[in-house]
Amino acid sequence: MSVHIHVDGTGRSSQSCGSVDRRRDQLLPIVAHELRQPLTSILMALEGVCGDESAARDCLDIAKLGARHMSRIIDDVLDTYLDVHGRIRLNLAQVDLNSVVQAAITTARPNLAAKGHRVSVSLPPDPVLFIADSSRLRQVLTNLLTNACKYTDSGGLICVTGGKWSDVVVIRVEDNGRGIKPDLIPRIFEPFQHGEDGGLGLGLALVKSLVELHGGSVAVDSDGDGMGSEFVVHLPARGPDVDAGTDV
Numbered sequence: 566m567s568v569h570i571h572v573d574g575t576g577r578s579s580q581s582c583g584s585v586d587r588r589r590d591q592l593l594p595i596v597a598h599e600l601r602q603p604l605t606s607i608l609m610a611l612e613g614v615c616g617d618e619s620a621a622r623d624c625l626d627i628a629k630l631g632a633r634h635m636s637r638i639i640d641d642v643l644d645t646y647l648d649v650h651g652r653i654r655l656n657l658a659q660v661d662l663n664s665v666v667q668a669a670i671t672t673a674r675p676n677l678a679a680k681g682h683r684v685s686v687s688l689p690p691d692p693v694l695f696i697a698d699s700s701r702l703r704q705v706l707t708n709l710l711t712n713a714c715k716y717t718d719s720g721g722l723i724c725v726t727g728g729k730w731s732d733v734v735v736i737r738v739e740d741n742g743r744g745i746k747p748d749l750i751p752r753i754f755e756p757f758q759h760g761e762d763g764g765l766g767l768g769l770a771l772v773k774s775l776v777e778l779h780g781g782s783v784a785v786d787s788d789g790d791g792m793g794s795e796f797v798v799h800l801p802a803r804g805p806d807v808d809a810g811t812d813v
Contacts, residue, residue: 607627607635655778655779656698657698660696660697660702661694662688662727662736664699665706666688668699669707670710677723680717680721681719682720685722685723685724695729695801696803697779704771708769710723716742716743717793722741723738725738731802733801733802737795738796739796744793745785746789746790756770776799781798783797783798783799784797784799
């Protein structure tokens, strides 16, 4: 099947050039600031590698986390660029929900482990098969897990549940973290809505874009400060008879 995004004659999305330029001008200084932090931790960690064996292992672990952080920032920036210009492509094929969830947890595991979070997964015993881009769907869930990790204090609990009901696949990512202020909820999926903790604020914006490219939707619920949050993804449960073509 084909996923169509409206573009104008220049190949840009229907956003105005001025809007794209403003987003770019916003993005560049924030990216520079965000990249500086993990780069500094990597450099400091590498300087400590020459200590005893135990200290060297700790330093290398810090360097790995910093490198992964930088890699996610770069991926988010590149995907935001593609999204703004209507150039994200979906490679659709039959996927298994459990496999995608486990892959996302594996990707997010270093961050989860660093804060001592527990992850509870509840999925149907039988495979939940549907048509999607497994890489992009893993990115969606990884971003939701990383977001939950960031805003949940050490030793927190993150629950992932999902299944298929009628013609809809539903995935929930719930945490017992800090929650979301009511005034931020309507803007939570907009770029640069990074709250009080800094960050690019691109992860959730990409979640929304990627889910909508699949023909789905994503919503968030929170009772406020200290009450945790829940993100719910709804995806059409396309069957294997759908033509698994691509794209834009």
